[in-house]
Amino acid sequence: MSVSLEQSIRLDGRFYQTLQKEKQYNYKISQCIENTVHQLLKERTSSNRPGMLLGKVQSGKTRTFLGIMGLGYDNGYDLVIILTKGTNALARQTYVRVQQEFASQMEEDQMRVFDIMGLPDNLRKWERQQKLAFIVKKETKNMDRLKEALFEKYPDLSSKRILFIDDEADFASVAYQKNTEANIHELRVISGKIDELRETLPSSSFLQVTATPYSLYLQPEERKVHENKVFQPVRPAFTEIVPVHNQYVGGDMYFEKANNLDHMASHLFHEIEDRELEVMKKLDRRRVKLDQLLYQKNISNIREALVNFIVGSSIRRWQQRKSGARMEKYSCMIHTERGKMAHAWQEEMVNRMESQLRESAENDDPIFRELIEASYNDLMRSVSKVDLPQPSFQELFYEVRKAVLEEHLVSSVVNSEKDVNELLDHTGQLQLRAPMNIFIGGQILDRGITIGNLIGFFYGRNPKSFQQDTVLQHSRMYGARPLADVAVTRFYTTRHIYDVMERIHEFDTALRDAFESGGHDQGVVFIQKDPLEEMIPCSPNKILLSNIRLMKPHKRLLPIGFQTGYKTYIQKTVNHITKQLEKWRESPVKKKGEAFLIPVELASELLTLIHQTLEMEEGYEWDVEDHQSMLHYLSHAHDSENKGYVWIIVRENRQIQRYDKNGRFESSPDTPSNGKGELGLARKVATDVPALILLHQQGKKEHGWRGAPFWWPILVAPKETTPAVYASKTIS
Incomplete structure (x- = not known):
């Protein structure tokens, strides 16, 4: 919701001007940044009336709030505290991103960035007089360390003008959990610690950044009294919408355009059955013959997903080589279970399947050609909709055979903080080691970790009750995507999960429209x-x-x-x-x-x-x-x-x-x-x-x-x- 910008904020400061020059914000992003800072200063946001920055999943929210930081520094804010989801990987990714964004200001000793757990015990006054940024995981030890820094070690910081940026605000900040014994809803521990800080800082502003704001807007008007404390409701004082860039691919591609049988989006979703997800849970030798993975019917979709990923990556790399562009590396994600035993079994199945593909390619086994041809025919239905060179089957067959024989594919299990930290690159993203990378994991993959060039998505998480923020964060195939990459993307899940995700997309769209029209209090x-x-x-x-x-x-x-x-x-x-x-x-x-x-x-x-x-x-x-x-x-x-x-x-x-005509049940x-x-x-x-x-x-x-x-x-x-x-x- 845009507001007219009065001459109350400074736009020519060193931080914002440098960012404008280096990042080349377009007009819409600049307006969003400037409107947000204007509102933060104008509204004097408080603990129970924060500002809201509303974007879509993987749509550039981080880039926008970093711009808000810069403009905030130019307009009187001295310390920015970024609250991240409670994983080391996310904290590191955010820390690296802030350092990259403000590299020139840091070189000139205008600014310092610290992970709160690595904050020095002897931070000098000279350093404290610079602009500061603290990266704080929404986790008990981090929150306690922040409180100690502000009120015990460096109490002068608590009197400065502070801007809290609560990234993925719906994750912990305002979440409720049910206390069945007392039959009340109480705030989680982290939320209570954030509230405590809000009450004691004399000059602070609050900006909550999310793609799923419903736990903020749609909570009870009053929170319950717990342990003699009254918690005020967190209702945004204002909402600013992050503009969506022209390469953004979201739910409209997977659920709306998919209904048009002439659009390439109609080929992206491939339905899997619940019984195949059962096979993915653990090795059962009665169901799976490990020496016949290229033939078995009850694992046809995971096999098809693997082959489609290899063929899709090969198509894109062939197109890039033909046009003289750099050949990119691609990724695929398998996310069906939370248990480590299931992940180990899935990795073994993928590795054995790859090994049998390689053996069949070496021996010119007809099954290899059959699998590649079926994949080629499937993918070309959508690739043909994009104005790019199209390989013949023989050209593509040679490309895929080479990729399989030269081991262009690597799979990695990501089911712990340790796994994530070992797999991250210098930017805090999951490292793409080879031309084709398969990541197998569970909950740790949910939490905002960036996975580049994702064109394969095998999803089977089916909780009894879907939560808006959880499901959308699982939607890793959303984000900046060239249409040529979308054309080779395949999304495998059950019809039930797909239908629920489609409903959530509709829900998200309706509420977002209400926010944009200013009617979120009565529009739905x-x-x-x-x-x-x-x-x-x-x-x-x-x-x-x-x-x-x-x-x-x-x-x-x-x-x-x-x-x-x-x-x-x-x-x-x-x-x-x-x-x-x-x-x-x-x-x-x-x-x-x-x-x-x-x-x-x-x-x-x-x-x-x-x-x-x-x-x-x-x-x-x-x-x-x-x-x-x-x-x-x-x-x-x-x-x-x-x-x-x-x-x-x-x-x-x-x-x-x-x-x-696509072989799906008629819906029109x-x-x-x-x-x-x-x-x-x-x-x-x-x-x-x-x-x-x-x-x-x-x-x-x-x-x-x-x-x-x-x-x-x-x-x-x-x-x-x-x-x-x-x-x-x-x-x-």
Whole structure:
């Protein structure tokens, strides 16, 4: 949210001018930096009203807050305390980044940077008079050391103007944990220590930097009293949006553009089944024959992911060599389990698979050519969408064979601080040792560690309740990506996880839009079902993100990933639905062209009947009760003459294929919203109440069905829908 910049901050200071020159900020980044410092000075942010810097995952938030540091130094701040996630790797990465950013100022003795745990015991007054930056992990010992430095060893520092920059603020600063014995929510220890500092420093400002601010905005208005202390809520005083650069690739690529079958994004997601994730947990010789890894069906996706990564890296390196550019190194990430035994097994499987690939290449075994050809055909579907040279199969085959024989691939397990520290390069990023690097790990890979040129992502972390910040931090394939790299990227996960991530992307987008429009306090409604099946307001901090649905104007909701029941069992129900629709269409109901109104209760009954005729495939679900709840909510959301009704649009004798041209379950059985098809008509009539499109499909066997006609429902939200997050389940 931009503010007009008054002549209250200095823009010509040495720090900011040097950064402007060296980093070449564009206009939007400069405005974000200047607006943020202006707001920090203007608002005099306090412990319970910090400033918020909101960016997307891997979108340049660090670069922006370092610019804010520089401008802050020019405008009276003497000490900047950067709070990082509680890992040595992140602290080191941040420390190195700050040193690099302010190298010229440090050479001129204008500034000093310290990791708080390495702060000298004899910091001289001459040093303390320079601009200072402390890197502090959000961890007990670090926080205690910071308190000691400010109030015991160097008390003069506590009287200086201090800027706290809380990086990934949602991670620890305001998190709650449940105390089941006392039945209250209490702040974690780190949050309490940060609050304690906030209360005792006379002149400090607070900026929280995050890509997932929901734990800040969407927490209770008042925190609970615990141990005779009242903790004030952390609600941002202002929000500044980090501009997204033109190379940023995020959820819109993986979830929105992916719905366009003609876009390269439609080829990125590859679905894996839960039973293959079971194979990834531990070695089971009944399931996995270690000498036949190139042939086994139950590990087909991990094998495909490995081969696609090798082939994709080879395509990009071939393209770079052809254009005279430097050949880059690439990375792939396997993130399915937290346990070290699982990681060791996965590394062994990858190494054995690579060894068997190399052996098959040396012996000219037909399986090697078959695997490379299948990968080439898959990747070229998206590579062909980018305006770059395209290798022939023979050129690519030679490239891949050479890479395999010369051992261009290396795998590394990263499941501890020690592993990370040994694998980091001089910049604090995971080192890419070879042209092709596979990183296998768990939680340690979640925490913001930069992984360069990531084009392979095999993901299977499936907690019972997904948390917004956790899932988005797992999304390591987000960030600055050349489209040529995106074209060879493949993302492997289960349909369930993909669907949850898509919902979280929608949730993130809706709230971000609300922040940008200034409506984050009232722009998104949170609702849930009560025991009486009524829709009631819901406390946002009680939402389980694996159980949310976003409703917004003209959004479609429909079941996908199903087979029909057998004709013998469903024909009677299908015929009954048909007769009911004919009866209502011929009755004296309100009509708009082909659309007609029926009471929402009748529409809900139709969904129940249709649900009885469909069988969901593994990994797919259609919670008909949720759709009925949303149908009721949307039909009663506005006071109008149509309140309590639903527009019905019927189409018959459709012959949709069960799978689309990419081999996935069909998800668009309705005709386009060009004003002529049923979706266009639905969006035209659905202004104050929803529309329900009912498509009668022939269900022919040659189209992948069971030869039984069926009805396919599509719910379309009304135009006047207020963005709403519906939670089918909440945290008690």
